[in-house]
Amino acid sequence: MTRIQSRVTALMAVVILLPSLYGFAGKFLEFVHIYRSGGGGEFAVAPILNYLLASAGFFCMLLWAAWNGMFRDMERPKNEFLDNESRLDAGVRAPLFRSHP
Amino acid sequence: MTHGASPTDRAAALPTHDDLVDERIVICYYVAALSFLTISMIAGLLMALQLVHWYPFKGVELLSPGRWRMIHTNAIAYGFLANAFLGTLHWAVPRLTFHTVASRALSWFIFVAWQAIVLATAVGIVVGPTLQDRPWLLAAAKAWHLPMSLGAQGLEWGETPFWIDPVALVGLALVAVNFMVPIGRSRGPMYVSLWYFMAAFVWTFLTYAMGNLLPEYRVAGTSAGAIGGLFIHDLVGLFVTPLGWGLMYYFVPILLKKPIWSHGLSLVGFWGLAFFYPLQGIHHFLYTPIPMFLQYGAVISTIAVELVVATVVINFFGTLSGRGQAFFDNLPVRYFYTGMVFYFITCFQCALQVTLTFQKLIHFTDWVVGHAHLVMFGVFSLWLFGIMTYLFPRLLGRPWWSRSLCEYHYWLSAGGLAVMFLDLTLAGVFQGYYWASLQPWDVSTNGSQPFWITRVFAGLAMFAGLICFLVNLWMTARGAEATDPLPARAAGTPAA
Ligand code: HEM
Numbered sequence: 001m002t003r004i005q006s007r008v009t010a011l012m013a014v015v016i017l018l019p020s021l022y023g024f025a026g027k028f029l030e031f032v033h034i035y036r037s038g039g040g041g042e043f044a045v046a047p048i049l050n051y052l053l054a055s056a057g058f059f060c061m062l063l064w065a066a067w068n069g070m071f072r073d074m075e076r077p078k079n080e081f082l083d084n085e086s087r088l089d090a091g092v093r094a095p096l097f098r099s100h101p
Numbered sequence: 102m103t104h105g106a107s108p109t110d111r112a113a114a115l116p117t118h119d120d121l122v123d124e125r126i127v128i129c130y131y132v133a134a135l136s137f138l139t140i141s142m143i144a145g146l147l148m149a150l151q152l153v154h155w156y157p158f159k160g161v162e163l164l165s166p167g168r169w170r171m172i173h174t175n176a177i178a179y180g181f182l183a184n185a186f187l188g189t190l191h192w193a194v195p196r197l198t199f200h201t202v203a204s205r206a207l208s209w210f211i212f213v214a215w216q217a218i219v220l221a222t223a224v225g226i227v228v229g230p231t232l233q234d235r236p237w238l239l240a241a242a243k244a245w246h247l248p249m250s251l252g253a254q255g256l257e258w259g260e261t262p263f264w265i266d267p268v269a270l271v272g273l274a275l276v277a278v279n280f281m282v283p284i285g286r287s288r289g290p291m292y293v294s295l296w297y298f299m300a301a302f303v304w305t306f307l308t309y310a311m312g313n314l315l316p317e318y319r320v321a322g323t324s325a326g327a328i329g330g331l332f333i334h335d336l337v338g339l340f341v342t343p344l345g346w347g348l349m350y351y352f353v354p355i356l357l358k359k360p361i362w363s364h365g366l367s368l369v370g371f372w373g374l375a376f377f378y379p380l381q382g383i384h385h386f387l388y389t390p391i392p393m394f395l396q397y398g399a400v401i402s403t404i405a406v407e408l409v410v411a412t413v414v415i416n417f418f419g420t421l422s423g424r425g426q427a428f429f430d431n432l433p434v435r436y437f438y439t440g441m442v443f444y445f446i447t448c449f450q451c452a453l454q455v456t457l458t459f460q461k462l463i464h465f466t467d468w469v470v471g472h473a474h475l476v477m478f479g480v481f482s483l484w485l486f487g488i489m490t491y492l493f494p495r496l497l498g499r500p501w502w503s504r505s506l507c508e509y510h511y512w513l514s515a516g517g518l519a520v521m522f523l524d525l526t527l528a529g530v531f532q533g534y535y536w537a538s539l540q541p542w543d544v545s546t547n548g549s550q551p552f553w554i555t556r557v558f559a560g561l562a563m564f565a566g567l568i569c570f571l572v573n574l575w576m577t578a579r580g581a582e583a584t585d586p587l588p589a590r591a592a593g594t595p596a597a
Pocket of ligand 1: 142477478556559561
């Protein structure tokens with residue numbers, strides 16, 4: 001990964017994660033307060049649970065992926081994939097149109 | 102995907118394309134997809150004619166526009182998009198993983214079962230309401246405590262009759278198993294497409310179960326509304342989007358002969374989608390009795406998704422840089438990047454739509470219908486057309502019969518859609534102001550007529566594009582004249 005790429009990646013991660021975490025934490029606290037005060041928070045539990053369950057699954061998957069080195073050499077898969085594709089297509093000639101270059 | 106031994110041994114040991122891909126099933130899925138697309142577009146045209154009072158089948162119960170509107174949306178989602186995606190996955194997943202699907206027999210079983218499910222859904226929607234007040238059916242419903250009528254379920258996008266839901270779920274589970282096995286067998290860091298595919302298999306199953314079963318059997322009232330909101334949006338974001346993006350990450354580098362700009366950034370996009378998408382569906386129900394903190398939560402997660410989308414768009418345009426000419430020369434690439442421009446516009450719209458101020462104006466108007474067509478047709482259908490344009494010559498072993506018809510297909514589709522989108526967006530703004538000024542309802546529907554008439558013609562253009570594609574495909578498949586049959590696997594240049 002070039003330096004500019006890693007910087008853009010890090011910047012996007014921060015720009016996305018920080019405000020979102022802030023927003024979610026705030027709203028989650030609000031939810032807990034409403035739920036405790038019995039002001040109708042109960043019937044919102046279904047979507048919240050839904051979200052938490054889905055996210056918990058993905059969080060586990062994220063940990064599993066990191067543990068298994070999926071993010072160690074992050075740019076490798078994109079080159080490997082193209083190499084594999086050209087190997088699979090070696091000798092294939094399938095122009096889209098007769099006039100195709 | 103790690104393989105011991107020396108590179109030469111490894112290359113010799115690796116399976117070939119023919120070992121991996123069953124091309125017949127890809128063709129069958131595409132034929133099914135295009136058939137359902139044709140039906141869906143005819144249904145869309147019928148509904149469009151109804152709105153301008155030109156409905157040709159007035160009084161024919163089985164052709165009543167309300168039922169055919171549901172055919173329009175369901176045939177698109179489950180008939181066209183699902184079939185086209187499944188066909189393409191049968192090409193991409195084995196090639197990405199170097200493993201065949203779990204079972205080819207299972208693939209064929211799923212293919213047949215899925216067509217039966219989609220057809221049964223259509224029959225349920227069209228015939229169900231006619232049958233449902235027959236005495237024998239009422240008696241059966243009473244005896245077996247059937248929760249709903251034979252016909253459509255009263256859930257947006259979940260209209261599949263209740264008796265089909267469990268079968269559809271089994272079908273989705275089998276799809277997941279069939280593709281997860283090769284993905285599970287692959288080794289080493291995964292390419293981003295596989296992350297997207299894997300997530301889509303899990304999400305689609307869960308989303309379908311949540312959206313169809315919970316409101317039907319467990320929750321009611323506002324909670325059911327909240328679930329419905331999650332369902333309709335998750336269907337777009339967790340079924341169609343990950344498959345669409347996954348396939349773009351697969352096909353764009355192949356066609357541009359260049360790796361994606363940043364794989365790291367693509368993974369940020371993937372994990373961002375995973376964490377922020379699931380909560381945003383409630384943004385469809387702003388100003389409803391759903392608690393405000395949930396509505397705000399949805400607004401915030403939508404903003405987060407906007408940033409995620411920006412990463413994806415940056416990545417693809419970064420990849421195009423230096424290869425811009427391909428946009429003009431290479432038709433599939435043009436389809437892909439046109440779809441991406443439309444995607445960017447869709448997301449830009451989302452950024453506006455998600456604000457409460459904006460919702461006041463456009464909620465329930467044709468703005469939303471324009472938005473739906475932009476994303477479903479302008480983005481995902483154009484991508485699938487691009488993929489089909491690229492793959493059919495390989496699948497059929499000969500180039501397209503006519504380049505002009507391919508070009509017409511592109512221009513009529515993209516142009517028709519652009520007109521339809523602009524037209525409906527404007528209609529939405531007019532309707533919003535009519536309603537806000539508290540004029541009688543008729544004033545708004547009368548005022549919408551010019552827009553609705555324009556929509557009919559835009560739809561006809563899109564349909565004409567499809568006909569060009571179908572004619573071209575038919576002639577290509579027949580091997581008519583045009584083929585100076587270039588052997589599909591002769592030595593020479595790779596596919597372009
Ligand atoms: C021949 C071209 C088409 C025409 C004339 C057409 C027309 C229509 C009409 C009249 C509606 C109902 C709008 C309403 O209830 O007010 C509709 C809804 C819809 N159509 Fe189409 N359509 C066409 C093609 C497509 C295609 C190809 C797709 C997807 C790939 C699509 C996706 C949708 C969706 C998602 C909705 C639901 C919108 C909503 O409920 O907000 N349409 N269409």
